[in-house]
Amino acid sequence: MLNRKVFTKIGTVAYYTSREIIKSKVLVNTVLIGIGLLIVTYIAMSFTYGEPSRVALDFGLGMLTISSVSIAVFMGVSLLSDEMKNRTVYIIISRPVPRFAFVFGKIIGLALILLINILILSTITLSLYFYIGGNFEPLINWTILYITLESLIMLVLVCLFSLITSKVLSVILSIVIYIIGHSIDGVKLLTLVQTNPTLESILDIYHYILPGFYKLNLKQHLLYKQDIAFEYLLSTSIYGIGYCLALVFLTAWIFEKKNLD
Amino acid sequence: MLEFNKITKKFNSDLFTQSFVALEDVSFKVEPGKIVGFLGANGAGKTTSLKIAMDFIRPTSGTVTFDKNLGTRNIDIFNNIGFLPERPFFYPHLKGREFCHFMGKLSDLTKNEINEKISFWAPRFKIDFALDREINTYSKGMLQRVGFLVTLIHSPKFIILDEPLSGLDPIGRKELKDIIVEVNKLGKTVFFSSHIVSDVEEVCDNVIFLKDGKLYYEGSVDKIIEDNIRPIANICFRKNGIFEIIKISNELKNQKIKELLNNNCEIVSVNSDKPTLEEIIYNVK
Numbered sequence: 001m002l003n004r005k006v007f008t009k010i011g012t013v014a015y016y017t018s019r020e021i022i023k024s025k026v027l028v029n030t031v032l033i034g035i036g037l038l039i040v041t042y043i044a045m046s047f048t049y050g051e052p053s054r055v056a057l058d059f060g061l062g063m064l065t066i067s068s069v070s071i072a073v074f075m076g077v078s079l080l081s082d083e084m085k086n087r088t089v090y091i092i093i094s095r096p097v098p099r100f101a102f103v104f105g106k107i108i109g110l111a112l113i114l115l116i117n118i119l120i121l122s123t124i125t126l127s128l129y130f131y132i133g134g135n136f137e138p139l140i141n142w143t144i145l146y147i148t149l150e151s152l153i154m155l156v157l158v159c160l161f162s163l164i165t166s167k168v169l170s171v172i173l174s175i176v177i178y179i180i181g182h183s184i185d186g187v188k189l190l191t192l193v194q195t196n197p198t199l200e201s202i203l204d205i206y207h208y209i210l211p212g213f214y215k216l217n218l219k220q221h222l223l224y225k226q227d228i229a230f231e232y233l234l235s236t237s238i239y240g241i242g243y244c245l246a247l248v249f250l251t252a253w254i255f256e257k258k259n260l261d
Numbered sequence: 262m263l264e265f266n267k268i269t270k271k272f273n274s275d276l277f278t279q280s281f282v283a284l285e286d287v288s289f290k291v292e293p294g295k296i297v298g299f300l301g302a303n304g305a306g307k308t309t310s311l312k313i314a315m316d317f318i319r320p321t322s323g324t325v326t327f328d329k330n331l332g333t334r335n336i337d338i339f340n341n342i343g344f345l346p347e348r349p350f351f352y353p354h355l356k357g358r359e360f361c362h363f364m365g366k367l368s369d370l371t372k373n374e375i376n377e378k379i380s381f382w383a384p385r386f387k388i389d390f391a392l393d394r395e396i397n398t399y400s401k402g403m404l405q406r407v408g409f410l411v412t413l414i415h416s417p418k419f420i421i422l423d424e425p426l427s428g429l430d431p432i433g434r435k436e437l438k439d440i441i442v443e444v445n446k447l448g449k450t451v452f453f454s455s456h457i458v459s460d461v462e463e464v465c466d467n468v469i470f471l472k473d474g475k476l477y478y479e480g481s482v483d484k485i486i487e488d489n490i491r492p493i494a495n496i497c498f499r500k501n502g503i504f505e506i507i508k509i510s511n512e513l514k515n516q517k518i519k520e521l522l523n524n525n526c527e528i529v530s531v532n533s534d535k536p537t538l539e540e541i542i543y544n545v546k
Contacts, residue, residue: 005369012366016355023354023395086350091411094315094344095367096336259318261272261309 009097013105017079018112026075030067030117034124037063041128053134054223060125061143061219068118068151073174075113076158077167079106080251084260093260100252107159107248111152118148139222142233146216149240153211154178156247163254180206181213211243262331262419262450263291263314268323270309282474283309284320289469289479291452293328296445298461298482299454300542301471307454308347310471311423315344331419340368343417347424347454349408353397357388357407360396361414368415378414385440386410401428409437413444420444422453426460438464462538470542482538489541493534498526508534 041059045052080103083089093102122144130136154174161170184206193199215236221228268287271280284306291297301307312318314325316335331341351360358379365375383389386406391399399407405428412420425441426434434457441464445451455461461468462482470478478485494514497506498521509517511533518528536544 009367012363016352016359016363019359020352020354087346087348088350088352090315090317090344090346091349091351091364091408092367093317094339094342094346095364095415096340096369097367098336261312261318 006098006101010101010105010108013092013102014108014112017106017109021075021110021113026071026113027116030120033063033067034121037121037124038128045132053129053132056128056132057125057134058223060121060128061147064118064121064125065147065150067121068114068147069154069178071114071117072151072155073158073171075110076155077162077170079110080159080255081162081167089260099256103252103255104248107156110155114151114155115148118144137222139218139228143218143222145237146218146240149244150213150216153240153244153247156244156251160247160251160254163251163258177210178213181211182217183214184212185214216240262293262328263452264326265289265310266324266326268310268313268320268325270313270318271321284474287471287476289476291450292467293450294448295466296441296451296464298465298468299452300456300458300461300468302456305471306474307471308423311421311454314421340415341418343412343415343420345408345412345422345425348428349404351396351404351407354395356395357392360407361392361411364411365414370415375414382410382413387436402430402433405429409440418449420449420451422451424455425453426455426457434460458539458542459537468538485541486535486538489536491534491536495532495534496521497529499529500524500526504529
């Protein structure tokens with residue numbers, strides 16, 4: 001099923017997808033966010049005593065998360081659905097291109113844009129952080145890696161929803177899952193949940209199905225210099241990558257079975 | 262080249278409404294080497310049939326088979342098919358040339374092969390002047406031309422076109438019809454849907470006609486016209502330098518000609534009253 005030709009086709013679809021997005025000037029937003037980040041950080045630093053570099057890092061990583069997740073959700077929702085709506089999908093899959101290769105290519109194409117966005121904004125953030133006097137910490141790399149994983153999961157999640165429901169509902173569902181995914185560990189600590197075994201079981205089931213984004217949030221640990229075991233970082237990375245791949249395969253499977261009418 | 266065998270397609274909008282039958286027990290064959298027109302009013306099931314042929318949607322029942330010359334695996338079959346969808350819409354920010362390279366690469370062509378094909382076809386489609394512009398600056402006709410170009414870029418053996426002539430001006434239609442005839446002369450089979458009957462009559466050898474999701478006619482254009490010839494003769498004659506045409510039933514034709522000759526009229530021509538394909542199609546109830 002997967003031979004060299006198929007990989008070439010995935011690469012071709014990915015290349016032209018990212019080229020089309022770059023030409024649509026989406027990355028201008030990234031540059032604007034970058035400039036905004038510099039201005040906001042400069043202003044925030046003026047009101048801060050003691051740890052201005054931490055403020056710069058906090059703002060930078062926050063902006064990085066918001067912009068990456070926004071690009072993933074708002075561009076991801078159109079990635080496959082617009083192909084079907086505009087019938088561009090017909091002209092591509094009427095070629096010797098397996099449907100799954102088309103899905104992989106489209107997702108990789110947008111993922112490349114996400115990576116460029118993350119690269120630009122993290123370069124600005126870290127440059128500012130080191131310029132102000134911040135010290136290098138290995139957890140910075142892990143935090144950026146996890147933001148990348150989080151936005152990739154959101155990208156594939158919204159693509160998957162867009163195949164089975166409308167664009168508006170896909171965006172709403174994805175954002176709801178994002179919020180729940182970040183707050184679920186806090187919710188589990190509530191007395192209401194801990195005293196209610198049924199509710200606790202429901203939340204446990206959630207863990208097996210929907211993404212636990214809270215696991216990928218290292219910002220607090222980084223800002224308060226908390227140590228994290230390497231085993232945790234490794235297992236969470238495997239979880240994030242595995243979850244993302246599972247979603248990609250599920251999306252490709254749904255697209256494979258879907259009537260493109 | 263393509264065979265539909267008892268294809269039925271039903272669409273279910275939701276659980277509570279009755280399913281809509283778009284195609285019912287439709288069987289037909291597209292013979293190799295021919296230009297075959299696919300006729301039917303809007304909603305007759307032409308586009309649904311083409312989507313089923315291209316595996317975009319699956320039939321409720323029935324099978325679609327392709328000629329073994331196209332290949333046995335789906336991937337080989339699709340490498341030998343050129344498909345142009347109805348009202349094509351391409352990536353707006355790509356240039357026409359980039360889009361041609363995109364499609365060529367998906368059909369396993371090398372960069373040089375793609376450039377050769379572009380040099381060959383772009384002037385014929387009169388789109389070469391616009392290939393270095395972004396597609397969002399193209400008119401509807403230009404989109405159709407670039408769509409046609411990428412349909413032919415990988416030299417397919419079988420070309421399927423969904424309403425290829427819609428949205429084009431009369432000159433554009435004539436040019437594309439000439440290209441359809443030209444690619445057919447190169448040995449390629451062309452199957453195209455249209456609701457412009459005169460275009461189909463002009464270029465097609467065979468015609469498949471759908472009505473309300475059912476096959477109404479399959480066969481040669483000449484045969485359907487012959488079968489519908491009315492028993493009326495058109496006699497064109499000249500009297501005192503003035504041309505006149507009269508319509509008369511076939512039984513009275515000879516008697517009328519004698520009368521005209523006796524009245525010193527010159528018979529210019531006598532033709533049976535052949536309907537056009539358009540008239541036949543419009544008269545289908």
